Amino acid sequence: MKTSVIGYPRIGKDRELKFASEKYFRNEITENELLETAKALRLSHWEVQKSNGIDFISSNDFSFYDNVLDTAVLLNAVPKRYRELGVSELDTYFAMAKGYQGDKGDVKALAMKKWFNTNYHYMVPEIEDDTEISLSGTKPFDEYCEADKNGIKTKPDIIGAFTFLKLARFTGNKTADDIADSVAQAYCEILEKFNSLGAEWVQFDEPYLVRDLNDADKVLFVSLYEKILSQKGSAKVLLQTYFGDVRDCCDEISSLDFDGVGLDFVEGKMSLDIADKIDGNKVLFAGVVNGKNIWKNNYEKTTGIIDKLKSHFGEIVINTSCSLLHSPYTLKSETKLDESFTKHLAFAEEKLVELNELKKIFSSENPSQTEEYKTNAALFSEDRDCDNKEVQKKTAALSENDFVRLPEFAEREKIQKTVFSLPLFPTTTIGSFPQTADVRQNRAKFRRGEISAEEYETFNKQKIKECVALQEKIGLDVLVHGEFERNDMVEYFGECLDGFIFTSKAWVQSYGTRCVKPPIVWGDVSRAKPMTVKWSAYAQSLTEKPMKGMLTGPVTILNWSFPREDISLKECAYQIALAIREEVIDLEANGIKIIQVDEAALREKLPLRKSDWKSDYLDWAIPAFRLVHSGVKAETQIHTHMCYSEFTDIIKDIDNMDADVITFEASRSDLTILDSLKENNFRTQVGPGVYDIHSPRIPSVDEIVSAVEKMLLKIPKEKLWINPDCGLKTRGNEETVPSLENLVKAAKLSRKNVLEK
Numbered sequence: 001m002k003t004s005v006i007g008y009p010r011i012g013k014d015r016e017l018k019f020a021s022e023k024y025f026r027n028e029i030t031e032n033e034l035l036e037t038a039k040a041l042r043l044s045h046w047e048v049q050k051s052n053g054i055d056f057i058s059s060n061d062f063s064f065y066d067n068v069l070d071t072a073v074l075l076n077a078v079p080k081r082y083r084e085l086g087v088s089e090l091d092t093y094f095a096m097a098k099g100y101q102g103d104k105g106d107v108k109a110l111a112m113k114k115w116f117n118t119n120y121h122y123m124v125p126e127i128e129d130d131t132e133i134s135l136s137g138t139k140p141f142d143e144y145c146e147a148d149k150n151g152i153k154t155k156p157d158i159i160g161a162f163t164f165l166k167l168a169r170f171t172g173n174k175t176a177d178d179i180a181d182s183v184a185q186a187y188c189e190i191l192e193k194f195n196s197l198g199a200e201w202v203q204f205d206e207p208y209l210v211r212d213l214n215d216a217d218k219v220l221f222v223s224l225y226e227k228i229l230s231q232k233g234s235a236k237v238l239l240q241t242y243f244g245d246v247r248d249c250c251d252e253i254s255s256l257d258f259d260g261v262g263l264d265f266v267e268g269k270m271s272l273d274i275a276d277k278i279d280g281n282k283v284l285f286a287g288v289v290n291g292k293n294i295w296k297n298n299y300e301k302t303t304g305i306i307d308k309l310k311s312h313f314g315e316i317v318i319n320t321s322c323s324l325l326h327s328p329y330t331l332k333s334e335t336k337l338d339e340s341f342t343k344h345l346a347f348a349e350e351k352l353v354e355l356n357e358l359k360k361i362f363s364s365e366n367p368s369q370t371e372e373y374k375t376n377a378a379l380f381s382e383d384r385d386c387d388n389k390e391v392q393k394k395t396a397a398l399s400e401n402d403f404v405r406l407p408e409f410a411e412r413e414k415i416q417k418t419v420f421s422l423p424l425f426p427t428t429t430i431g432s433f434p435q436t437a438d439v440r441q442n443r444a445k446f447r448r449g450e451i452s453a454e455e456y457e458t459f460n461k462q463k464i465k466e467c468v469a470l471q472e473k474i475g476l477d478v479l480v481h482g483e484f485e486r487n488d489m490v491e492y493f494g495e496c497l498d499g500f501i502f503t504s505k506a507w508v509q510s511y512g513t514r515c516v517k518p519p520i521v522w523g524d525v526s527r528a529k530p531m532t533v534k535w536s537a538y539a540q541s542l543t544e545k546p547m548k549g550m551l552t553g554p555v556t557i558l559n560w561s562f563p564r565e566d567i568s569l570k571e572c573a574y575q576i577a578l579a580i581r582e583e584v585i586d587l588e589a590n591g592i593k594i595i596q597v598d599e600a601a602l603r604e605k606l607p608l609r610k611s612d613w614k615s616d617y618l619d620w621a622i623p624a625f626r627l628v629h630s631g632v633k634a635e636t637q638i639h640t641h642m643c644y645s646e647f648t649d650i651i652k653d654i655d656n657m658d659a660d661v662i663t664f665e666a667s668r669s670d671l672t673i674l675d676s677l678k679e680n681n682f683r684t685q686v687g688p689g690v691y692d693i694h695s696p697r698i699p700s701v702d703e704i705v706s707a708v709e710k711m712l713l714k715i716p717k718e719k720l721w722i723n724p725d726c727g728l729k730t731r732g733n734e735e736t737v738p739s740l741e742n743l744v745k746a747a748k749l750s751r752k753n754v755l756e757k
């Protein structure tokens with residue numbers, strides 16, 4: 001049996017690529033220096049896989065920003081506005097990724113969306129009517145050759161034609177069908193090129209196949225691959241799927257001329273049954289090592305799966321369930337975590353070891369008698385010491401009333417209108433203000449024990465004071481304290497709560513150069529002491545305006561952590577909800593009248609198939625949020641915030657969270673969500689972000705006024721809030737201050753315009 005890895009993390013174990021890219025953006029290093037860093041990273045990633053005995057190592061899994069964007073560029077799908085900048089190839093690429101504002105022009109970035117059910121984001125390819133699809137780049141070939149020169153045979157990894165077409169956005173009249181032929185043609189040329197380079201296998205990633213597919217989708221998939229595979233030469237083609245099972249198209253997959261098929265046995269509920277329907281002469285790449293979580297693989301379970309598959313397939317390759325991009329690099333960097341924890345964990349590098357151990361186990365006559373198997377079985381039979389009986393009792397005692405806030409929405413809305421007497425279109429921000437170098441340094445110094453708790457606090461209070469003064473000066477209506485005490489909206493709460501453990505360097509790429517360091521839910525979760533009250537109460541003491549308390553919601557904490565695998569997500573979410581609920585009640589008791597509970601990641605873990613939405617997710621996720629705020633008074637206003645709000649299809653459920661106000665990202669998705677707010681009579685007040693904070697460009701007053709005008713076509717004016725689309729922590733003050741000034745000016749103008757109408 002051989003081993004394979006779908007893709008490897010690329011940001012660097014010390015985030016080298018992030019730092020080099022950011023230096024390049026600031027003009028502190030040259031393009032060549034950036035390219036050198038990238039090259040060194042690629043080589044080290046191939047080498048670590050090789051030294052761990054991996055047989056199928058991917059190339060072209062590297063990216064400067066995102067693989068979908070790479071594929072768009074490879075296929076010549078570069079919208080005119082970026083070409084017309086006339087900047088270098090690399091800078092055109094970065095302009096698509098982050099927008100460009102400089103002497104060559106002013107363009108926004110491409111839209112960015114969550115990559116299936118992960119916390120990774122991809123850039124949405126844009127196809128204009130005059131886009132000429134053709135093979136026009138060399139990245140996959142260059143990287144293949146680069147590995148080859150270093151003595152490493154790789155299988156190039158490319159986003160497949162079907163997934164590419166399904167994820168692309170068509171800005172004109174053309175549809176996927178109109179360009180399918182030219183896309184297929186480009187993929188034929190890709191294969192041809194790899195044939196000539198001597199590649200043995202080429203991997204096409206088609207995660208879109210695990211979604212619900214209709215007949216037209218299936219026709220498109222089949223027609224693309226009939227054409228692509230008809231040009232197959234010596235290089236074998238692997239169809240790689242992940243994040244679920246391919247129940248809607250297994251017959252099609254089976255009858256197409258793929259040499260190998262990659263199925264996910266971790267997230268694919270039906271993959272075992274489906275495998276039986278796939279032609280056994282194809283090589284099965286069995287995704288059994290979880291690419292997304294950090295727990296050790298259970299060899300007993302894995303051998304159980306492989307044993308079932310053996311009778312059907314002539315050849316099985318042991319594979320990761322998805323790219324290891326979603327795993328942190330290595331436990332070797334976790335010098336502060338006790339061995340009693342680490343022995344249960346496996347990051348990317350340790351997963352390579354697992355693949356290799358599994359290979360040994362399967363090549364033995366008597367797998368369950370191998371040392372590797374026995375050591376693993378012993379570990380899983382151990383007690384992990386993660387129970388808190390008190391917490392378990394509390395969740396068991398929950399009843400229906402605990403999930404219902406009274407009085408009901410309309411009555412609260414009336415009461416709150418008089419309590420707050422805010423102007424029309426109240427202005428606010430999402431919570432964080434720029435995390436400038438001094439803020440990060442202060443936290444780092446405190447962590448290293450170089451300054452006292454008192455010094456740490458004094459500094460943060462000074463920052464809060466400045467932040468409040470700034471917001472008053474700009475003229476915002478509902479203020480925030482700025483979140484200077486937080487490294488990350490989830491990690492902060494994880495650290496304050498019992499039941500989580502933390503890593504030092506377990507970074508996972510979120511988008512572009514941004515990484516997150518998810519905490520690990522180790523055991524039952526509870527709140528040891530108030531977590532935010534001191535900061536919020538201090539901030540409120542500085543102003544007459546309402547100060548928003550700022551919390552992260554249970555679903556987001558859970559979704560942005562590495563979850564336990566030994567209890568249900570529902571149970572875990574309710575535990576966290578009860579802890580956050582205690583904080584909400586404490587904030588209210590301490591004079592905080594508006595409390596925002598961020599559910600930035602609520603949409604993210606919505607199952608990919610509609611049939612699983614309710615039962616597997618919404619039926620506990622929405623109640624978990626309601627549990628957090630059902631205990632507050634009518635006059636306390638509950639806000640929530642969601643990112644990348646592709647939530648048109650769960651709009652009723654969002655309304656059912658029963659928050660008073662929701663803010664969300666809208667500027668990057670062309671305000672399409674507004675229609676569905678209107679159609680569904682959305683009752684929660686809304687602040688669809690009026691500008692994109694993921695890019696450094698400063699929105700003009702006019703631009704914001706016209707965004708507001710568009711919103712007013714769909715949203716009753718009494719329900720509209722004006723705010724940026726997300727927190728400002730990744731931005732600098734240089735762009736934040738003028739952007740917010742413009743936002744407030746635009747709000748004032750819009751109020752005037754409405755009154756004059």
Ligand code: GLN
Pocket residue numbers: 430431432483489550598600641642643726727728729
């Ligand atoms: N309150 C958080 C902030 O402003 C929300 C961040 C987010 O939605 N990702 O940073």
Ligand code: ZN
Pocket residue numbers: 430600641642643644725726727
């Ligand atoms: Zn957000």
